[in-house]
Structures are given as C-alpha cells and as structure tokens.
Amino acid sequence: MLLELVQIYFAYQKGHSVLEDFSLGIEQGSMVGILGPNGSGKSTLFDILTLHHHVKRGKLLYQGQKLQKKTYLKDLGCVFQHVSLDPYLTVLENLNLQGGVHGIAKHKLQNKIKSMSDMFGFESRLNQLVRDLSGGLARRVEIAKALLHDPKLILLDEPTTGLDPASRKEMLQWMKRVQSSQGATILWITHLTQEIEHMDRVVMLDKGRVITDGQPQALIQAMDVVCIDAKLSGEAKDVPDLASMCESFDIEGDRIALKVQQSQLKHVLDVLVGHTHQMQYRRPNLEDVYFQQTGQTL
Amino acid sequence: MIRSSWLFVHREILRFFRQRGRLVATLLTPLLFWAFLGLGFGSLFEQTQLQKSSATYFFPGVLMLTVVFSSVFSMISLIQDRNEGFLQGMRLIPQSALKIVLGKISASSVMAMVQSVLILLLFPLAGIQVKGTDFVSVFLILGLASVLMSLIGFGFAWYLNSVQGFHGIMNMVIFPMWILSGAIFPFETAHTAIQFLMRLNPLRVMVDAMRVAFEKPSGALTPFSGDMIGWTFITLLLIGLMSLCVYLVSHAGTKSRD
Numbered sequence A: 001m002l003l004e005l006v007q008i009y010f011a012y013q014k015g016h017s018v019l020e021d022f023s024l025g026i027e028q029g030s031m032v033g034i035l036g037p038n039g040s041g042k043s044t045l046f047d048i049l050t051l052h053h054h055v056k057r058g059k060l061l062y063q064g065q066k067l068q069k070k071t072y073l074k075d076l077g078c079v080f081q082h083v084s085l086d087p088y089l090t091v092l093e094n095l096n097l098q099g100g101v102h103g104i105a106k107h108k109l110q111n112k113i114k115s116m117s118d119m120f121g122f123e124s125r126l127n128q129l130v131r132d133l134s135g136g137l138a139r140r141v142e143i144a145k146a147l148l149h150d151p152k153l154i155l156l157d158e159p160t161t162g163l164d165p166a167s168r169k170e171m172l173q174w175m176k177r178v179q180s181s182q183g184a185t186i187l188w189i190t191h192l193t194q195e196i197e198h199m200d201r202v203v204m205l206d207k208g209r210v211i212t213d214g215q216p217q218a219l220i221q222a223m224d225v226v227c228i229d230a231k232l233s234g235e236a237k238d239v240p241d242l243a244s245m246c247e248s249f250d251i252e253g254d255r256i257a258l259k260v261q262q263s264q265l266k267h268v269l270d271v272l273v274g275h276t277h278q279m280q281y282r283r284p285n286l287e288d289v290y291f292q293q294t295g296q297t298l
Numbered sequence B: 001m002i003r004s005s006w007l008f009v010h011r012e013i014l015r016f017f018r019q020r021g022r023l024v025a026t027l028l029t030p031l032l033f034w035a036f037l038g039l040g041f042g043s044l045f046e047q048t049q050l051q052k053s054s055a056t057y058f059f060p061g062v063l064m065l066t067v068v069f070s071s072v073f074s075m076i077s078l079i080q081d082r083n084e085g086f087l088q089g090m091r092l093i094p095q096s097a098l099k100i101v102l103g104k105i106s107a108s109s110v111m112a113m114v115q116s117v118l119i120l121l122l123f124p125l126a127g128i129q130v131k132g133t134d135f136v137s138v139f140l141i142l143g144l145a146s147v148l149m150s151l152i153g154f155g156f157a158w159y160l161n162s163v164q165g166f167h168g169i170m171n172m173v174i175f176p177m178w179i180l181s182g183a184i185f186p187f188e189t190a191h192t193a194i195q196f197l198m199r200l201n202p203l204r205v206m207v208d209a210m211r212v213a214f215e216k217p218s219g220a221l222t223p224f225s226g227d228m229i230g231w232t233f234i235t236l237l238l239i240g241l242m243s244l245c246v247y248l249v250s251h252a253g254t255k256s257r258d
Helices: A042-049 A069-075 A091-101 A106-120 A135-147 A165-182 A216-223 A262-272 A286-294 B002-018 B020-040 B042-046 B054-074 B076-083 B086-090 B097-120 B132-159 B163-183 B192-200 B202-215 B228-250
Strands: A003-013 A016-026 A031-035 A057-062 A076-079 A153-157 A185-190 A201-206 A209-214 A225-232 A246-252 A255-261 A276-282
Touching: A003 A042, A016 A042, A016 A209, A031 A165, A042 A153, A042 A185, A057 A069, A069 A076, A076 A135, A091 A106, A091 A135, A091 B002, A106 A135, A106 A165, A135 A165, A153 A165, A165 A185, A201 A216, A201 A286, A209 A216, A209 A286, A216 A286, A225 A262, A255 A262, B002 B020, B002 B097, B020 B042, B020 B054, B020 B097, B042 B054, B054 B076, B054 B097, B054 B132, B054 B163, B054 B202, B076 B086, B076 B132, B076 B163, B097 B132, B097 B228, B132 B163, B132 B202, B132 B228, B163 B192, B163 B202, B202 B228
Parallel strands: A031 A185, A031 A201, A076 A153, A153 A185
Antiparallel strands: A003 A016, A003 A057, A201 A209, A225 A255, A225 A276, A246 A255
16 A cells, blocks of 8 residues: 555544544555545545644554655645646746755756646746636646656645636546556545546545445446436326335426336336436436435535 | 755745836835935934934934845745645645745845845945945844844744735834834933833844944944844844744644634
8 A cells, every 4th residue: 555544533623523533545556536525524635645734543654654754745746726836937937946846956857847848738838927827727737746756646636626628538638647657646536526437446435434435437337227317298296106116216397317226127117108208318427326325416 | 955945035036026016115115214214304313412414323224124124024925825825835845844944034035135235235325434344244234134034024924824914913013123123213312111122122233233333333343242142132033933933834734814
C-alpha cells in the first residue's frame, strides 16, 4: 500500500464527528475515485491528506510507515478545486516558482515546463498573466503545476469544477496518461459519477464512512437490475403498485421510473405494457449503486 | 535556502510592479507626510530650542514611515494569497516553516528597503549631509525595522483572512508605534506616561539611532551605541517574533479569523 488511513476520527467540534473509524488503503499505481455528496466527508478527507487538518485519532501511514511530512510532501502533487496560481504572475513565472521551491534544477525545470506545456496545450500562453487566462486554461496550468515535480501521489479535489463536459473528459484522459506513463497513484475526489466510472476503484462515502468500495464496473454489474423510464399512457392511479417487485418505483407526473431485478423483469414488463409507452431501458450506473446503498442521490 | 528565498523576493518584485497603485501609495504617502508636517510645523520649529529645520527633524520619521507602511502592508499579499488560493499550494511545498517565513520576510523587507532608500536619497532636501558610513548605518537600521515590521505584519496576516480586518488592526498597531517613535515629537518634551510608552517602542530606538547618524550630536559614538537596552530588546523581539511566525506556519491548519 502506498497510503493507508487507519481508523481515523476527525471532528471540527467535540461530539460532531465528520470522519469516524475511517479506514482506507490506496495501492501504488492505482487510480481511485472518492465519491460522495456534500457533507459526506470528502473535503475533510482531502484536507487530512493535504495535512491541512491534523488527525485527532487514528494513523496515517505512507509507504507502510508513519507519515513523514517532508517525504510525503515531496511525493505529493495536488490539484485543488480552485486554482492555486498567482494571478499576477505569468504562466511561466508560476511554473518556475513551483519548480524552484521544489528544488528542481533549472535546466531540468525548463525541459519539464516545455513538455508539460506541450502536453496540456498552453505552450503559446506561457508569457500570459494567469488572471487573463480562461477557466479551462488556468485549470490546465494548475494540473501542470501539480505534476511538475513528478509526484508519486496525486490528489485531485473536484478538479473539473467549472469545466465543460469535453474538458472533463480530456482531464480524465490526461490523468490516465500520467498514471500509465509515470506510475503515479491518483486519488480523485468528486461527486460526479461519470468521472469515476472508468477508474480502477471507487470508494463511496456517506456521513464520514466508507459504504462501498470496489471496481466501478463490478459494483454496477453486482446490482443486477435494469432501469426503466417510461411515459404513462393513462392515469397514474390506474397503474398497479409494483413496489414489491421493484428495487425502486417512482411515478412523477406522467413519468414512471423503476429499477427491476433481472429475475422480475418479465413480470413487471407484462404489467407495464398496457399502461405505458415510450419505454426506455438503461444500464444502472454508479449513481444507482449509491442510491441502492444509502437511499440518497448524489 | 537562498534560491527559494530569492524566488519569493522575485515574485514580490514582479507583483509590486504589476500593481502600480501600491508603488504610488507607498512612496507618495511618506512624502506627503513629510511635506505637510514639515510645512505645517515650519514656523513653530523656528521658535523651539531644537536648532534644526522641520524638514531635517521629520526626515528620520518619514524614512521610518516608509519602511513601516511598506513592510506591514506588503503582508496583505499573504491574505490575498490565501483568498486567491495561492497559499494552499505553497503550504504543500516540502520546505521547512523557517524557509517559508524567511522567504516571505525577505521579500517584504527587500521591497521596503528599496522604497526607503529611494526616500533616503532625498537627504539633500532635508538639509543634512550623509557620509558613506552614515548611509550604511541608516541602511542597517531601516533593514532591521523592515524585518521587525514584516514579522509583525506576517503574524497578523497569517491569523486574519480579511484585508479590511488586517487594515483596521494594523492601523491600530502601526500608527501609535510610529507616532511614539519620536518621529513627530521628541522624547524629552513628552508627558511621563508617553515617555514610558516610548521607552517600550522598538521604533523609537531606531529613529533615535537615525538621528545620531544624520546629526552626529556631541558625545555620540555610533548610532548603535546609544541605547544598549533598547537594541537588546529589539534583538530579543526579532527572535521571539520569528519563532512565533515559524510556529504559526508549522502549525497551520487551524482556522483564521476575520
């Protein structure tokens, strides 16, 4: 294990724990998504892993040993929810400053900046002030800044905040590239299931506890349900109550949404067919997994 | 350590020149004070026993004001760094807390020194002669003052997260310190209670030392030989404030205040 949190307890106020008996191990070279809604303890976890909060109970182990701040910070790269660049400096000045304080030799730093700017597509913007960059471009520079010193562990806190869907996808691809080319371990904190579906592992949080932990596709398949959305052809009151045959059963206006076990699918469809039209099937996703585990949406 | 400190100084210089309002304000404010105080008290000085012009008398105080304003208010950048997100990244660099404090303090002090030297070069207007050794002495005094005030500013800026709050508190700290430094009125003519406060004020020791450098009164050896207790106090204060700032940085994580 590269990183282990063992029975962590954290509270901002006495008696109001945010994380309780929280244990998590992160394998070297893996890409792990931490998924949870607001208030699930994601940000507190990020603050603990960035050493912003000191754990009050429990252990934090890095490479099998008690975490040593200097070694850990040397190996750590962080992408924050809000960019951590100096707006009054140019892109190049920001990267030079970051590389310099990490002790990267000047010639190596120049090569690194060159390769990063090529990779993230801001080579023509190196001399532009950060405050004049668009949100998407500033986000690219932020990632480059986090990767400049070849970190072994990369933490990302809601890194796609403010990005459009295409940029989100692109960001995931970059991080996959970094994982495969550098063997970096990536911990990606988010509340967006789409970002996590293609990762090695997803850890779902609820009220400061791990509720599910596993490979995303395996978790989805284990649900063994089909999701059905349909439009009612008649009155809602005429539809028989299928709750006992379904994982979930909702009627809202003229729409009906169900989650049905494969074994019950035929019976449910037989009942529905006379009451609905425009029926659509979809595979369950991680949001459905989360709902199944907690009864809450993300 | 030198490279990382220089990187912070370099950053501060770049930011300073890209925020032109700061440049104008920090240079113009002391000059306006000098002009208004000098002209305002002009005829009054002719009636006193001080045997010097108001421009000469206020010159050390104006230099001190430049340093105090520049060093303290450059620490606003620390609050901006926090609010703009820059500080969250800097807190994760694998450098010791001492290096981070030294980097920021040297950046602030260098900027304050540059500005105060620009004012110092106006000494002919004050009607005084500054020789090479005097210049070095004044330079050292201003250096110490800038480090001291930067450390005070750093401590408050690390703790506070609002620029308005910082302004309010720092004005409450720096104006009394400057007024009680002997910049505006001499120690000898002040009320006993004011004299007591002036004795406790490290800036008073420094302003007195600058007067010695500029005016060379009979009996004074060097600017630093006059008040040994004062200089010892300043040394201890610098060590104490540096330790406090290093402690604050190394124990970062607790919430800041408005």
